Amino acid sequence: MEKYRGLSPAQFFHRNKEIAGFSNPARALYQTVRELVENSLDATETHGILPDISVEISLDPSNQDKVTVKVADNGIGIPIHEIPNVFGRVFYGSKYVVRQTRGVFGLGVKMAVLYAQMTTAQPIYVKSAPRNSEFIGEYLLYIDVDKNIPHIVKMRIKKKDNPKIHGTVVRLTLEGSWLQAKKRIEEYIRRTALIAPYATIKYKTPDEELIFRRVSKKLPEPPRIGRYHPKGVDVEILKELIRSLNDHSITLQDFLVKSFEGVGEKIASEFIVWAGFDPSLKVKELRLSDLEALASKMRTFDKWRRPRPVTLSPIGEELLKDGVKNILKPSFVKAVTRPPSSYGGHPFIVEVAVAYGGEIPPQDQPMVLRFANKMPLLYDEGVDVSRKVVNEIDWSVYKVKFPAPLAVITHVCSTKIPFKGVGKEAIADVPELEHELEIAIREAARRLRSYITRMERLHEIQRKEATIRRYMPEVVSSLAEILSLDAALLESKLEEILKKELGKKGVEQHVVS
Amino acid sequence: MEKYRGLSPAQFFHRNKEIAGFSNPARALYQTVRELVENSLDATETHGILPDISVEISLDPSNQDKVTVKVADNGIGIPIHEIPNVFGRVFYGSKYVVRQTRGVFGLGVKMAVLYAQMTTAQPIYVKSAPRNSEFIGEYLLYIDVDKNIPHIVKMRIKKKDNPKIHGTVVRLTLEGSWLQAKKRIEEYIRRTALIAPYATIKYKTPDEELIFRRVSKKLPEPPRIGRYHPKGVDVEILKELIRSLNDHSITLQDFLVKSFEGVGEKIASEFIVWAGFDPSLKVKELRLSDLEALASKMRTFDKWRRPRPVTLSPIGEELLKDGVKNILKPSFVKAVTRPPSSYGGHPFIVEVAVAYGGEIPPQDQPMVLRFANKMPLLYDEGVDVSRKVVNEIDWSVYKVKFPAPLAVITHVCSTKIPFKGVGKEAIADVPELEHELEIAIREAARRLRSYITRMERLHEIQRKEATIRRYMPEVVSSLAEILSLDAALLESKLEEILKKELGKKGVEQHVVS
Structure with missing residues (x-):
């Protein structure tokens, strides 16, 4: 007889940690740094804050495989009462919306917590000062894997000294392979600095200390939270959207215009006629088979406006x-x-x-x-x-x-x-x-190509100049003798002509266009 | 202000269906067939039953993208009261044990159900006759994605006509691309027949009907459920194992011997001394920091016996x-x-x-x-x-x-x-x-290599034979004339010699070793 049982989400990901990239000690360390840095970036630039991020990696002196990762930022912080769930409950977070975010599965930091506690039994330390709050929350917690709930080891809430301070510090200790991971982590940080030149990132490890200072104070326009585009829906999404409507009399026409991206009144009407629906149909009254037809028609209709960016x-x-x-x-x-x-x-x-x-x-x-x-x-x-x-x-x-x-x-x-x-x-x-x-x-x-062409021309000219200069003294002295001219004067005249000619064809040496 | 929320496991996988291979209509169809066939094989051969599996794929005449997949087997069946959860709850099943199974994440069939309902809004049909039961259960159900619980549309339990009958039939309708998937699905079925020659697999599709009949009635020894090997533990596994112990006085020594694969009394003692633990320590009294040390020592000790197969x-x-x-x-x-x-x-x-x-x-x-x-x-x-x-x-x-x-x-x-x-x-x-x-x-x-060598020799001999035969008539007639012998007699003698010589070096043409 087979035994049946349920798993909690935390138990599932504990058993299948590869899914989130935690497949071995080197990869797990890389992934941990990455998840924390990306959370920090999402907590800053997405909210109009110039990121100041510090990443610190240190090794346990008595066991080099025990690695502590600490990441601090000046982001918006996490509401104090949400901290336990954000770090201690798989499938809980703020990223489940239609918006460009770095995280893809919203699993990252929980996987880091799980990996830390399964390899070193250490809880995660979180300190967060939310923007627009007078308080700072400090937690030491781990995930109760069985129940998928946060288990709080210690907590403290205190008043901010300076009410303007905000940001988050996260620290955890996992079994990781620093030797194997360090090249990739450094490369990851460098590339992050490349793509986020408005961020200052301090990076301190057992081997080095780097600072990537921001080279710009301009932040890109943050992404807004959007709506689904009709081409991307399925039956379950429709169900969810319809369930969230409070108004029971809302019609298909209104539903399409209000709940989706790229649907105006005109296109909505056109779609409804094309798909053969009744425009006055109340969406709360649609049956499952209607929803299937609706979703399938929405996906195939080709006159929706492109999704806006x-x-x-x-x-x-x-x-x-x-x-x-x-x-x-x-x-x-x-x-x-x-x-x-x-x-x-x-x-x-x-x-x-x-x-x-x-x-x-x-x-x-x-x-x-x-x-x-x-x-x-x-x-x-x-x-x-x-x-x-x-x-x-x-x-x-x-x-x-x-x-x-x-x-x-x-x-x-x-x-x-x-x-x-x-x-x-x-x-x-x-x-x-x-x-x-x-x-x-x-x-x-x-x-x-234009740049290389210009550079080739420049080199060509430089080559010519070098050749001319090499023979100039001889030419000057010969000419001076034949024409009975003053050699110094002749040379300065020739030099003038040379410079003028080269200048015409020349370009500045360093073109950064 | 960010909005925080939790997702149910079903919501999570609905949003991240790529994780289980359901990334597009072709792949989703392939994956659905695969998950159902693998469940059928696990329900038969793993329990000593020669598999009889039938796979049927059909298209909706009015919409070729709506594909119905039906898989039937003669397996042990599913306990009737477990059917709703097995098909309608993500993270529920019988595969969460240490044993060789086909499924890796235990997600497969739920993902198929989710995919079917999000693309065609159709529930899954399941009929199962469990071995050692008098009843047959029939269900029509889908997953309540929000709550991650099965929603039963219809159910019926009836008495078996023949108490010896057992097995399961599953049928679901999804949006799939048969044209794009069919080559791969057929290849998958062929290869399954190759690796399970003791199975009879009937395969019926809109394009063809194939039967792969079993060529052997010998089943491989089924895998048994095993225990963790000490090299593969982490803190969370230790916690789980210790929690499941009823006896509060069990010592570390007993715990190691009883709960793990490849640990005898002698090796357990040796490990305890090496790791610096007290052998009379009661495991229920271990603190978290002890568990971490224990897990880490268990992973690094190199004298455990190899895991048994x-x-x-x-x-x-x-x-x-x-x-x-x-x-x-x-x-x-x-x-x-x-x-x-x-x-x-x-x-x-x-x-x-x-x-x-x-x-x-x-x-x-x-x-x-x-x-x-x-x-x-x-x-x-x-x-x-x-x-x-x-x-x-x-x-x-x-x-x-x-x-x-x-x-x-x-x-x-x-x-x-x-x-x-x-x-x-x-x-x-x-x-x-x-x-x-x-x-x-x-x-x-x-x-x-030996086979090819033999074949080469055979071909060599055949070539020689052909050459000899080509010139034989001439040789015979010349010899007969010179030696004044009877040509027919001479030819039969030469033929005899030739056969004898070729026979020595020859091999049978078809060697299947």
Whole structure:
């Protein structure tokens, strides 16, 4: 006889920690840092605060595999009564809305807590000073895995000394492999600094101390919370939306206009006629079979307006350029932010930068730095759509000769990044997305070609100048003798002509366009 | 101000259906068939029943994207009162034990139900006749996503006509892409028939009707439910095990011996001394910090016995050979089942078959058919350890010249298959596993070399025979003339000699060893 039983969500993820990327001590450490940093960024820039984030990693002197990670930010903080659930209950959080966020599954920090307590039995320490509150909350807690509820070991609430202070500090100790993870974590922090040049990130580890200072005080427009687009609905979403309506007399027409993105009165009417529904139908009275028909018609109707990008927050050409200059230190960079586009019912925006020369090391193929919703993607580059697009471009058209100091930076933002699989490390080759990426990269690459052309010309001129200078003394002395002129005067005249001619064709040496 | 809320497990997976492979209509259909077939196999062979499984896929005549999948089996059935939760509650089931099962996350069928109801609003139909019960239960139900509880639309319990009947029928209708999925689903069924040659599988679709009849009535030894191995524990597992003890006076020594795999009295004592614990310590009195030290010491102690493979169920060389012969119809096949091995605290067994010739189409590289816990793996072959090992072998050593009709079948069984990522489609290159795979493939390949050598010799002889026969009439007539002999007699004598000589070196044409 088989025994049947239920699992709590925490028990499930304890058994299947790979789902959230906690597959081994190196990956778990990387993932922990990443989840905490991303929460900190979401708590700051999304709310109009210039991020100040500090990341500290330290090892237990008596056991190098016990790693403590501490991340502090100046974000909006967490309402004190919500802290236990936010850290101690799987499937609880603030990210379950239609908006661009870094987190994808909303699981991250709970997985970090679970992993910490299953490997070192240590609770998580959280201190949070919410904005617009007079208090600071301090908790020591772990997850009661059986019941999926927070177990509070210690708590304290105190009054703020300075009412203007806000932010959160999180600290936890897990079994991690610092030696194996450190390169990737540092790379992750560097790339985060690239994509968020308005953030100051302090990074302190057993091996080094780095500060990435903000190079800009301009924050990108934060994403707003949006509504579902009709192309992206299913029966369960319809049920949920209809259940949340208070008004029992609301008609299909009104429901469509009020509950969805991209649906005006006119399009709603047109849809209702096309789909064969009665416009005065009350949605609260729809049967399950009606809902199925409605969802299926909504998905196939092709006259909805494109989803608007208000839920998105691209970083913009200027900031992207600043970030690339600051981190990669190239001699050329061109950034392109494409207009919004969409796939299925999901809006997306592609941003690209092409950087060349300077401190970028020459390589046999273009270096690709990928970002999704401002998160660096470090794994699975080989199967990512960006790598595919970059490799399909014939770079010789743009005068690039490999090995070349060429980097392509891609940033995709969307309310639903089409990740390949659940590792959230590679983006699938959705045709709309691939198309946008290609246009953006080619636009930037055309500027690169002009730059390389100018640089070639400059080198050519420099070569000529060098040649002329080498023979000048001889020419001057011969000419002076033949024409019986003063050699010094002749030389200064010739020098003048030379400079004028070179100046015509020349360009400044460092073009950062 | 951020809004915080909780999600039910069903809501979570509704939003993140990619986690369980339900990423698009083609994949969702494939995944649905797969989950149902695997449940049927687990309900039969694991309990000593020769599987009779029927799979039926049909399309809605008025909407080809609405696909109904029906799977019926002669398994042990599901206790009638458990049916609603087994199909209608995420995180509920019978697979949460230490044993080799096909399912990995125990999510499968609930995801199929969720996907069906979100795309077609149809409930799932389940009929089950449990073994050792007089009754049959019939349900029509869906998942109340908000509450993660089953919502029963209809139910009926009736008495069995024949008390010996047992089994389960499941039917659901989802939005799926049959055109895009059918090739893969058929391949999945074929490969399932290969690895389970003791099963009869009927497969009926809009395009064809196939029957894979069992070629053997021998079932592999079913896996038993095992205990955790001390190398695989963490603090949460220790907590759970200790909590389940009724006896408050149980000591650490007894706890280790009784609750774990591979721990005898002697090794337990040795461990306790090595780890610096007091052997008379009562485990119910251990503090959290003790548990952490205990878990960490248990993971690092290196004298535990290897995990025993009682929890595993390899199919064995004979059945594997039968399966390969039946499906691939090669002219040569050699199967190898390796002795049990382990990685971390997880036992595993590798089985391999090398097949050659016959109906295998010649290809530029070896065809690789991968299985894990008797499940065919169809995606992500490029990153699987089996492909890696096969590609690293220099097949010319084994006399294989490409293009060659060569197939390598690999089967890994373990209580914990080290899947790469969560797609459960590719196995990671754990060194212990890689080693076992290589040994097994090389052993089978050596037999292949002998076979190819014999075949080459046979062909050589055939070539010689053909040559001799071509010139025989002339030789005979010339000799007959010179020696004044009777030509017919001479020819029959020569023919005799020829046959005798060829017979010495010859081999039967078809060697299936």
